[in-house]
Amino acid sequence: MLQVRNGAGETLGVLFDRYQAPLLNFYCKLTGDRGLSEDLVQEVFLRILRHRQTYRAGTPFRAWIYQIARNARIDHFRKTRPQVPFEPEMAPTVNPADPAQRQQESELLHRALMQLPEEKRELLILCRFQELRYDEVARLVGCGVSTVKVRIHRALHELREAFHQLQAAPADSPRRGAPQNFPPRRLDHEV
Amino acid sequence: MKCEQIAELLPDYLQDSLRPEQNKIVEQHLAACADCTEVVALWKKLAILPDEQPSPASRERFDAMLHAWQSGRAETLATEKRPSLGSIFDWLRSPVGAVAWSLALLVIGAYIGTQLGSTKSSSRDLAAMHTELDGMRQLVALSMLQQESASQRLEGVSWTRREDRLDPQVLAALKHTLRYDPSVDVRLAALDALSRHAAQQPQVRSSVFDALQEQQSPLVQVALIDQLVEWRDPQAAQHLEKLRQSPNLNPTVRQRADWAISKLN
Numbered sequence: 466m467l468q469v470r471n472g473a474g475e476t477l478g479v480l481f482d483r484y485q486a487p488l489l490n491f492y493c494k495l496t497g498d499r500g501l502s503e504d505l506v507q508e509v510f511l512r513i514l515r516h517r518q519t520y521r522a523g524t525p526f527r528a529w530i531y532q533i534a535r536n537a538r539i540d541h542f543r544k545t546r547p548q549v550p551f552e553p554e555m556a557p558t559v560n561p562a563d564p565a566q567r568q569q570e571s572e573l574l575h576r577a578l579m580q581l582p583e584e585k586r587e588l589l590i591l592c593r594f595q596e597l598r599y600d601e602v603a604r605l606v607g608c609g610v611s612t613v614k615v616r617i618h619r620a621l622h623e624l625r626e627a628f629h630q631l632q633a634a635p636a637d638s639p640r641r642g643a644p645q646n647f648p649p650r651r652l653d654h655e656v
Numbered sequence: 657m658k659c660e661q662i663a664e665l666l667p668d669y670l671q672d673s674l675r676p677e678q679n680k681i682v683e684q685h686l687a688a689c690a691d692c693t694e695v696v697a698l699w700k701k702l703a704i705l706p707d708e709q710p711s712p713a714s715r716e717r718f719d720a721m722l723h724a725w726q727s728g729r730a731e732t733l734a735t736e737k738r739p740s741l742g743s744i745f746d747w748l749r750s751p752v753g754a755v756a757w758s759l760a761l762l763v764i765g766a767y768i769g770t771q772l773g774s775t776k777s778s779s780r781d782l783a784a785m786h787t788e789l790d791g792m793r794q795l796v797a798l799s800m801l802q803q804e805s806a807s808q809r810l811e812g813v814s815w816t817r818r819e820d821r822l823d824p825q826v827l828a829a830l831k832h833t834l835r836y837d838p839s840v841d842v843r844l845a846a847l848d849a850l851s852r853h854a855a856q857q858p859q860v861r862s863s864v865f866d867a868l869q870e871q872q873s874p875l876v877q878v879a880l881i882d883q884l885v886e887w888r889d890p891q892a893a894q895h896l897e898k899l900r901q902s903p904n905l906n907p908t909v910r911q912r913a914d915w916a917i918s919k920l921n
Contacts (some may be wrong), residue, residue, distance in 0.1 A: 485710045493708045502708070507717055514725050515879060518810075518841060571704045578705075592671070593702050599667065614667040621695045628698065648831050 488619035508537045577627035724874035724908045754799035806839040813845040829861040874906040893920045
């Protein structure tokens with residue numbers, strides 16, 4: 466990243482190769498919209514070029530890029546409300562080689578995840594899928610480490626409840642209310 | 657141990673970051689508690705959510721964006737390599753010079769203040785001092801915006817951010833920087849500084865409209881387009897339409913302009 470900051474833009478290609486898949490998965494799981502997620506990944510790298518001077522040597526790059534990723538999404542939803550509610554066809558594609566039950570469970574789990582409030586869903590995704598430690602997530606969202614842990618614990622309980630309800634409901638029953646996709650607070654010092 | 661006590665350890669257990677003895681405590685609890693076991697199982701079950709793979713088009717879009725940025729940067733570097741004219745008064749234009757003569761002005765101001773203001777109230781003295789300091793900040797900003805070095809001009813732009821309301825002279829200098837500064841980074845910083853004052857000073861928006869038609873750097877063009885979308889100005893669409901009709905417009909910028917027009921309509 467230091468090379469990118471000092472003008473070697475071609476080095477950004479290496480970072481793109483390394484981070485585009487994790488970022489795409491972060492956005493897909495968070496928004497349930499693949500097209501939007503691809504746009505947001507591009508936006509993240511455009512912002513890295515535009516704000517590269519704000520990167521400080523010694524700052525963990527992974528935390529910095531997720532900071533940018535969060536802000537890109539918050540700014541996107543601030544500009545384009547109301548958000549499209551989650552629809553089943555937005556659910557991630559499942560490997561067809563998986564057994565039918567696994568596929569069904571995966572879809573239900575994704576729907577349950579989308580029913581969580583935005584902030585809890587984001588925390589869960591950051592800690593479970595993006596392999597960020599609790600202290601890194603705490604700095605990212607601007608709260609204490611213990612708060613992150615408490616929220617993760619609560620989020621898992623809510624997820625379990627939503628998952629049970631979906632499992633109990635008939636397949637064609639109407640879904641519970643649309644997800645609460647209100648973007649979290651943007652920290653003032655962020656790029 | 658009760659579930660409430662385990663709840664403090666469970667998140668660390670999930671990330672496999674407990675000490676061995678703590679790990680053992682959690683596992684003993686899990687063996688006896690179906691509720692917590694289910695939460696742990698759900699955490700593990702999340703792994704069945706499939707991973708999305710980026711499409712090849714994603715890399716192509718990125719390459720196009722990077723290419724556009726690199727072309728803009730190459731032009732900028734070519735412009736920046738102008739020979740500078742040496743002068744014995746150059747030091748006055750350096751940051752050290754700027755601070756030195758600004759301090760000199762402050763001392764003169766303070767001296768005049770003590771000579772003339774001895775009969776006036778202290779609040780008036782303070783107000784005068786504030787005005788003096790504001791003037792000094794503006795002088796420093798103006799001086800730094802004229803430096804040869806891009807990093808010093810960047811610093812000049814950041815000085816203007818300390819103002820609640822831009823002095824007409826500083827505003828004019830920032831507008832000039834946005835339009836003509838040879839460095840893309842300085843132009844982007846100037847746009848950021850100007851956008852903070854758009855609500856109080858409507859002339860800022862017209863300067864962004866003007867800059868949009870004149871900019872050659874795709875990166876700055878995209879930043880200007882984003883700014884217009886953020887403002888949702890009723891006139892923005894017509895300016896964007898005009899930009900779209902430019903024959904040599906970079907494809908990434910054209911795509912961004914299309915996106916912006918769709919957002920504004």
